[in-house]
Amino acid sequence: MGVCECKSKLCEYVKTEDFKKEKHVPVIDFPHDIQAGEPFTVTVEVGKEIPHPNTTEHHIQWIELHYKPDGDQYSYLLGRTSFDSHGASVEGPNTGPAHTSPHACFKVSIMGPGTFTALEQCNIHGIWEYSTPVKV
Numbered sequence: 001m002g003v004c005e006c007k008s009k010l011c012e013y014v015k016t017e018d019f020k021k022e023k024h025v026p027v028i029d030f031p032h033d034i035q036a037g038e039p040f041t042v043t044v045e046v047g048k049e050i051p052h053p054n055t056t057e058h059h060i061q062w063i064e065l066h067y068k069p070d071g072d073q074y075s076y077l078l079g080r081t082s083f084d085s086h087g088a089s090v091e092g093p094n095t096g097p098a099h100t101s102p103h104a105c106f107k108v109s110i111m112g113p114g115t116f117t118a119l120e121q122c123n124i125h126g127i128w129e130y131s132t133p134v135k136v
């Protein structure tokens, strides 16, 4: 068993930007009065300020929400949502009756302050991330 010697890391390809300027950035919203161990809802939305296309050819495939407690060396995957309908049908692209929008809700509880990180993948523009501190 050895250590991977690959010089290429996924983090080198994950992009981020100001969500008010870039449609791919996942925006994280949650209440500001969080109590340790009490459930609350975190929403993650792509295209909140600038809508992202939602077509058969160009769409958001999934969103993940991670939590890294302050002082912990590990992060925890809180949830992952896939978006699987983008207008495809037997008639062809963009002729179908259903679309799923890149908006996910996660009901969670945490025991202390840390950082929420959301990741999302566009089918043609790769993986984007956004992080924000969370106080408890």
Ligand SMILES: [Fe+2]
Pocket: 024, 052, 058, 059, 122, 123, 124, 125
């Ligand atoms: Fe895109």
